[in-house]
Amino acid sequence: MVYVFAGTGQAGSAIVDDVFGHRRVSTPASPLVFNSTIRDLRNLSNIDEESQYGIAERHGLVERGTPGFEEQVTGGFGRNPVEADSVMEDHRGELVETLAAHFDEPDGTPGDIPFAFVCLGLGGGTGCGIAPHVADAIKEYTDGVAQIIGVGVLPNTDGPVAEDDDEQISAGRQAWNTIYGLDRLEESVDGIVLVDNQRLAYENAAEGRFSEYNEYVASGLVDLISGSTLERIDPSEYDEVDPPVVDLQDVVTSLSFDTRGTNSRPGYATIGRSVTMTKSLVGYLVPFVGDREVDSSALSRLAASKQTLSGVSPSEAQKAIGLIRAPVEHISNEGKRIETSTIRRFLESQCSEVNLGVALTRRNLASFTSLFTYERDQIDRIAEIEDQADQYEAQNPI
Numbered sequence: 001m002v003y004v005f006a007g008t009g010q011a012g013s014a015i016v017d018d019v020f021g022h023r024r025v026s027t028p029a030s031p032l033v034f035n036s037t038i039r040d041l042r043n044l045s046n047i048d049e050e051s052q053y054g055i056a057e058r059h060g061l062v063e064r065g066t067p068g069f070e071e072q073v074t075g076g077f078g079r080n081p082v083e084a085d086s087v088m089e090d091h092r093g094e095l096v097e098t099l100a101a102h103f104d105e106p107d108g109t110p111g112d113i114p115f116a117f118v119c120l121g122l123g124g125g126t127g128c129g130i131a132p133h134v135a136d137a138i139k140e141y142t143d144g145v146a147q148i149i150g151v152g153v154l155p156n157t158d159g160p161v162a163e164d165d166d167e168q169i170s171a172g173r174q175a176w177n178t179i180y181g182l183d184r185l186e187e188s189v190d191g192i193v194l195v196d197n198q199r200l201a202y203e204n205a206a207e208g209r210f211s212e213y214n215e216y217v218a219s220g221l222v223d224l225i226s227g228s229t230l231e232r233i234d235p236s237e238y239d240e241v242d243p244p245v246v247d248l249q250d251v252v253t254s255l256s257f258d259t260r261g262t263n264s265r266p267g268y269a270t271i272g273r274s275v276t277m278t279k280s281l282v283g284y285l286v287p288f289v290g291d292r293e294v295d296s297s298a299l300s301r302l303a304a305s306k307q308t309l310s311g312v313s314p315s316e317a318q319k320a321i322g323l324i325r326a327p328v329e330h331i332s333n334e335g336k337r338i339e340t341s342t343i344r345r346f347l348e349s350q351c352s353e354v355n356l357g358v359a360l361t362r363r364n365l366a367s368f369t370s371l372f373t374y375e376r377d378q379i380d381r382i383a384e385i386e387d388q389a390d391q392y393e394a395q396n397p398i
């Protein structure tokens with residue numbers, strides 16, 4: 001059994017790279033990245049070359065280790081997702097073959113991939129064009145079994161809608177790409193997590209903040225798969241704790257609408273995470289000293305206020321799911337206990353369909369990751385981007 005994290009294009013691959021910077025993630029999970037730009041692949045720190053693929057107009061998917069890789073993968077789709085989509089369309093079979101090469105069992109039967117994440121930057125060409133094909137290929141390889149969470153980065157569209165010079169890709173073009181990408185992604189995935197770069201806009205030199213933002217998102221995604229496998233802790237070893245468990249199935253259920261019906265469709269979620277140390281500095285140096293109490297109420301409110309999308313309020317969410325990750329003594333020990341009931345009550349005060357789980361960790365950190373799910377038409381940022389995309393299309397017939 002393996003959870004696949006696929007990254008397409010620059011932003012998508014960077015987020016997947018950060019996911020694999022976390023300890024032991026590679027036990028339950030496996031990465032695959034696809035890009036048209038060698039430089040972006042070179043920037044990856046935590047993903048082996050055998051999990052990296054180039055995409056080229058003439059050659060389709062090219063394994064990173066292939067002799068002559070650099071001559072074949074000559075670079076981007078010029079921010080054009082339509083072109084990336086058509087190249088991938090022509091080479092679809094290679095995606096399924098790639099999955100087989102990585103995940104087939106020794107006896108040749110397809111590997112067990114119950115869940116996958118497909119990450120992309122929605123403003124660009126490569127990710128938008130390719131991500132839906134990657135999701136479709138994972139569905140095809142698993143005979144429809146895999147459930148897929150799309151993680152899409154919304155571009156900052158504060159800039160001019162029209163092209164101002166050749167260097168800067170216009171807000172309008174990025175908006176157009178975003179809608180092109182989202183419309184296709186929706187058809188191929190079970191739920192979508194949105195990460196809005198405009199949340200960084202108040203910072204000067206927002207680009208410099210990407211790495212921190214990516215790490216933030218990656219930590220949230222790691223929390224979603226954390227369960228006990230990541231830490232090798234078996235909750236049944238601890239008589240005094242019986243934490244509620246949520247698994248990835250619960251996460252997908254929280255991210256989708258009408259999952260059992262024929263008109264099942266992905267919801268749009270935001271993710272937010274708060275973290276606090278459970279020991280003071282002295283506690284790190286001297287065992288059993290300096291244990292801190294965790295303020296459960298602050299933890300849950302902070303995670304809600306640090307959601308990756310602005311302009312939507314958790315109180316309008318259709319569904320919410322939360323994951324607490326904390327050391328066992330903070331779950332079991334009365335005095336320092338994380339009050340799951342406080343956190344649950346907070347989520348329930350925001351929306352009616354709530355799921356809350358707890359995972360144990362050996363680290364001296366308590367974290368809370370929350371996802372709030374909305375219908376697409378509830379999200380003003382998407383409506384705003386749609387308007388910008390329409391304006392762009394009116395000025396630049398595509």
Ligand SMILES: Nc1nc2c(ncn2[C@@H]2O[C@H](COP(=O)(O)OP(=O)(O)OP(=O)(O)O)[C@@H](O)[C@H]2O)c(=O)[nH]1
Nearest residue numbers: 009010011014077079121123124125126127155210
């Ligand atoms: N949060 C975040 N956003 C990024 C990152 N890298 C690029 N972006 C943003 O993502 C959008 C473009 O997506 P990219 O991933 O760069 O595009 P691509 O898929 O490589 O497509 P090409 O246009 O072919 O290069 C732009 O809005 C960028 O500002 C990143 O590491 N983190």
Ligand SMILES: [Mg+2]
Nearest residue numbers: 009010037126
């Ligand atoms: Mg790129």
